[in-house]
Amino acid sequence: MKGVFVVGAGPAGMFAARRLALAGYEVCVFNRDIRPGGLAQYGIYPLKTKMKSGLRKQFEQALALPNVHYFGHVQIGESYDLSLAELESFRPAAILFASGAQGAKKLGLQGENAYGVYAAKDYVYHYNQLESHVSRDFSTHRHIAVVGVGNVAIDVARWLLEDKPAKHTQSVxxxxxxxxxxxxFDAKEIEHVEPYISRRELVTELERVRARCARVGQDAAPDTVIAKHFPHLDEVGSEPAVPRLRFRFLSSPKAFVPNREGRVQLLILADNELVQNADGSVAARATDEQAVLDVDTVLFAIGDRHDPGIGLPMGPEGFAVKPAEQPDAASYEVWDPAEGRVHPGQFVMGWARRASTGLAGLARHDGEAGAERALGYLSTVADPGTMSVEQIHERIAAKGIRVVDKEELGLLARAEERRGQVDAPNSFHLIEEGAILQAIDEERALEALEVSAGGAT
Ligand SMILES: Cc1cc2nc3c(=O)[nH]c(=O)nc-3n(C[C@H](O)[C@H](O)[C@H](O)COP(=O)(O)OP(=O)(O)OC[C@H]3O[C@@H](n4cnc5c(N)ncnc54)[C@H](O)[C@@H]3O)c2cc1C
Structure with a gap:
């Protein structure tokens, strides 16, 4: 069998798997999480239900292909369930890595490990109820700083500001x-949080940094900035009540001061100035001035890194890829910078190729483009005699790893449906790992009973 392995079942991995399966290959998808979807399931904002369920349906269709085999709850990596060498020992014809960007960026600042300081992605996994994060403590209190100004920062702020009765947020x-x-951030995302912004406060902040922006030719006049980046703010009439959303521009975290219990209580910020680089781009440079924010929670939304624990060769930008032959050409081949050669038959795609870059549609496109590249390679290599799906299951089970396969995802869906009917229609979801695995086992036992009862009549 000429089998192909895909590591990761987010949009990049699922659409790559689909493309390879439609080309006739037996495709084994290994996924860290029990359910497929990656950040499309556990990242995208919980209220974007239409988008999430649309993507989920597409993943289900890919998984329904008879030559796509799912190995959920299996983390690949040197220090995880199955090392790369073990994966290779199953003799795949190619391995496609679509494992996203799972490592957090650390700034190496004093007090960074204080309680109450979190990576935004971990917090997002927590509120989207990823089984590995749902029970971990991501407590947020009243005054929260979110570092970063992309869509993830806005999503996190939105989560903290919305549904006030369930949270303690007073200011973000x-x-x-x-x-x-x-x-x-995009206009579409900021719109959700504009009702929490005081126009008066925003104008004061814009005036505070206006002269420093003007020094590099940026017109940060309040009317200009508001028209460009806060287009709905004008429509918001009165001053908002708590919780409030504020902005602090030209500032970088410098240190965290914890209280006696070890929870962050102060965030020290360096005031930045803007400088023009030789290529015309603008960069921030810390000055000696500083500011202090009273906070009890800090969330970092400054992008993610690739996970070195997987064991792929790393370069300055994360997983190393073959240097592109043309300046704008995308490169998918895993590259060993020490030896200056590709790892034959290994490819990266989606956020595993370019960390924290683009929306789910782009990850889909990148997964498909990466699969196309892999198909070109596959057409040139002999059948390595990939182990059968049953043999792979046996090998993994022998290591004491509890795989959740495609059939069990079906059992899980049925178990959830059954419980949903009893508890709260259409809203119940099993979220704890132990409860999920137990529900699958119970559903299987129930199914066996139904079969034997059917046989007895
Ligand atoms: C907070 C947030 C909000 C977002 N909101 C939107 C939005 O509104 N609209 C939109 O279009 N896009 C949104 N995105 C972007 C979108 O989620 C990503 O573009 C997309 O999910 C990236 O796909 P991927 O397959 O490359 O990686 P991921 O989605 O991260 O998938 C990676 C998969 O690999 C698995 N994995 C990781 N490590 C291993 C391992 N060692 N072994 C086995 N499996 C592994 C993971 O379990 C996961 O299933 C958002 C992203 C974030 C972070």
Missing amino acids: VIVARRGPLDVK
Whole structure:
């Protein structure tokens, strides 16, 4: 058998698997989480139900292909369930890595490990109820700083500001390294949180940084910035009540001061100035001035890194890929920088190729383009005699790893449906790992009973 392995079942991995399966290959998808979907399931904002269920349906269709085999709840990596060498020992013809960007960026600042300081992605996994994060403590209190000005920062702020009765949030401040003209969020996302912004406070902040922006030719006049990046703010009439969303531009975290219990209580910020690089781009540079914010929670939304624990060769940008032959050409081949050669038959795609870059549609496209590249390679290699799906299951089970396969995802869906009918129609979801696995076992036992009862009549 000429089998192909895909590591990761987010949009990139699922659409790559589909493409390879439609080309006739037996495809084994290994996924860390029990359910497929990656950030499309556990990242996208919980209220975007239409988008999430649309993507989920497409993943289900890919998994329904008879030559796609799912190995959920299996983490690949040198320090995880199955090392790369073990994966290779199953003799795949190619391995496609679509494992996303699972490592958090650390700034190496004093007090960074204080209680109450979190990576935004972990917090997002927590509120989207990923089984590995749902029971971990991501407590947020009243005054929260979110570092970063992309869509993830806005999503996290939205979660903290919405549904007030369930949370304690009084203020959220978004801390931006650069100026107001360098924000990265979309108008569509900021609209959700504009009702929490005081126009008066925003104008005061914009006036505070205006002269520093003007020094590099940026017009940060309040009317200009508001028209460009806060287009709905005008429609918001009165001053909002708590919780409030504020912005602090030209500021970078410098240190965290914990209280006696070890929870962050102060965030020290360096005031930045803007400087023009030789290539015309604008960069932030810390000055000696500083500011202090009273906070009890800090969330970092500054992008993610690739996980070195997987064991792929790393370069300065994360997983190393073959240097592109043309400047703008995309490269998918895993590259060993030490030896200056590709790892034959290994490819990266989606956020595993370019961390924290683009929406689910782009990850889908990148997964398909990566699969296309892999198909070109596959057409040139002999059948390595990939182990059968049953043999792979046996090998993994022998290591004491509890795989959740495609059939069990079906059992899980049925178990959830059954419980949903009893508890709260259409809203019940099993979220704890132990409860999920137990429900699958119970559903299987129930199914066996139904079969034997059917046989007895
Ligand atoms: C907070 C947030 C909000 C977002 N909102 C939107 C939105 O509204 N609209 C939109 O279009 N896009 C949104 N995105 C972007 C979108 O989620 C990503 O573009 C997309 O999910 C990336 O796909 P991927 O397959 O490359 O990686 P991921 O989705 O991260 O999938 C990676 C998969 O690999 C698995 N994996 C990881 N490590 C291993 C391992 N060692 N072994 C086995 N499996 C592994 C994971 O379990 C996961 O299933 C959002 C992203 C974030 C972070």
